[in-house]
Amino acid sequence: xxxxxxxxxxxxxxxxxxxxxxxxxxxxxxxxxxxxxxxxxxxxxxxxxxxxxxxxxxxxxxxxxxxxxxxxxxxxxxxxxxxxxxxxxxxxxxxxxxxxxxxxxxxxxxxxxxxxxxxxxxxxxxxxxxxxxxxxxxxxxxxxxxxxxxxxxxxxxxxxxxxxxxxxxxxxxxxxxxxxxxxxxxxxxxxxxxxxxxxxxxxxxxxxxxxxxxxxxxxxxxxxxxxxxxxxxxxxxxxxxxxxxxxxxxxxxxxxxxxxxxxxxxxxxxxxxxxxxxxxxxxxxxxxxxxxxxxxxxxxxxxxxxxxxxxxxxxxxxxxxxxxxxx
Numbered sequence: 001x002x003x004x005x006x007x008x009x010x011x012x013x014x015x016x017x018x019x020x021x022x023x024x025x026x027x028x029x030x031x032x033x034x035x036x037x038x039x040x041x042x043x044x045x046x047x048x049x050x051x052x053x054x055x056x057x058x059x060x061x062x063x064x065x066x067x068x069x070x071x072x073x074x075x076x077x078x079x080x081x082x083x084x085x086x087x088x089x090x091x092x093x094x095x096x097x098x099x100x101x102x103x104x105x106x107x108x109x110x111x112x113x114x115x116x117x118x119x120x121x122x123x124x125x126x127x128x129x130x131x132x133x134x135x136x137x138x139x140x141x142x143x144x145x146x147x148x149x150x151x152x153x154x155x156x157x158x159x160x161x162x163x164x165x166x167x168x169x170x171x172x173x174x175x176x177x178x179x180x181x182x183x184x185x186x187x188x189x190x191x192x193x194x195x196x197x198x199x200x201x202x203x204x205x206x207x208x209x210x211x212x213x214x215x216x217x218x219x220x221x222x223x224x225x226x227x228x229x230x231x232x233x234x235x236x237x238x239x240x241x242x243x244x245x246x247x248x249x250x251x252x253x254x255x256x257x258x259x260x261x262x263x264x265x266x267x268x269x270x271x272x273x274x275x276x277x278x279x280x281x282x283x284x285x286x287x288x289x290x291x292x293x294x295x296x297x298x299x300x301x302x303x304x305x306x307x308x309x310x311x312x313x314x315x316x317x318x319x320x321x322x323x324x325x326x327x
Contacts, residue, residue, distance in 0.1 A: 021266035047126040057086035087137035140166040188217030
């Protein structure tokens with residue numbers, strides 16, 4: 001198997017992130033129990049968070065093996081752990097694609113999407129994605145097992161896979177991720193325009209779905225920026241690790257952060273999703289910060305202050321608050 005060039009001082013930081021990430025992603029899964037997203041989106045977000053959780057769980061024994069070498073006599077188990085771990089690394093590359101596709105459908109069918117639930121399609125697509133990623137990781141591991149390093153050269157033996165199919169697929173997925181990012185920006189802009197031109201007499205379901213699309217589009221655009229950057233780095237690192245024939249300082253430096261960046265992504269992604277949603281952020285802060293006591297507004301006679309508002313004012317106040325959450 002091709003050795004992964006690492007910067008050793010990062011191992012301890014990476015190990016810390018690997019232990020933090022599962023708890024953070026499981027916490028995000030608990031937050032998803034609240035009906036703040038459409039059910040289809042909640043399933044896909046849960047699938048993404050669960051994959052990030054497993055990525056670090058399967059990385060922990062591999063990282064501990066670098067300290068204690070307890071997998072030295074168990075090559076089959078070590079290979080299996082590498083394949084499963086790498087399959088969830090690939091989920092970083094293509095997991096966000098499903099999220100954006102779901103938001104595109106939510107935009108196209110905004111007038112009825114709130115009542116449309118195809119959970120079987122969403123669950124099936126998530127399972128297919130995991131199987132697909134496992135297949136890519138398996139091909140990648142088999143190809144790298146046929147290579148070895150002599151000095152600064154990466155050499156493939158006789159009968160080795162000449163065409164890096166796995167890297168070609170990853171390159172295509174990276175290109176698709178960039179295109180998906182621009183599609184997400186377009187759909188977010190489209191939803192904002194539709195909401196501005198929609199009338200107050202329009203169906204409340206459609207207006208609610210448009211506002212939901214705007215909020216989730218804002219969330220996912222932040223996620224996709226980080227996703228595109230990290231996915232591109234993953235592809236470049238895998239290229240340097242397996243195809244670049246000459247090992248030098250540059251390849252050592254770039255690939256040395258590979259596993260650390262993957263672990264960092266598992267912590268960063270759920271934090272982005274939580275921090276960019278007003279309700280999730282409020283819940284998160286209420287759980288992990290000191291609560292401040294807020295007294296109700298009262299009159300000079302120490303009586304509760306009653307503010308009279310008609311239905312139209314209350315409706316306008318609601319939509320004003322919605323607009324503030326989009327900024």
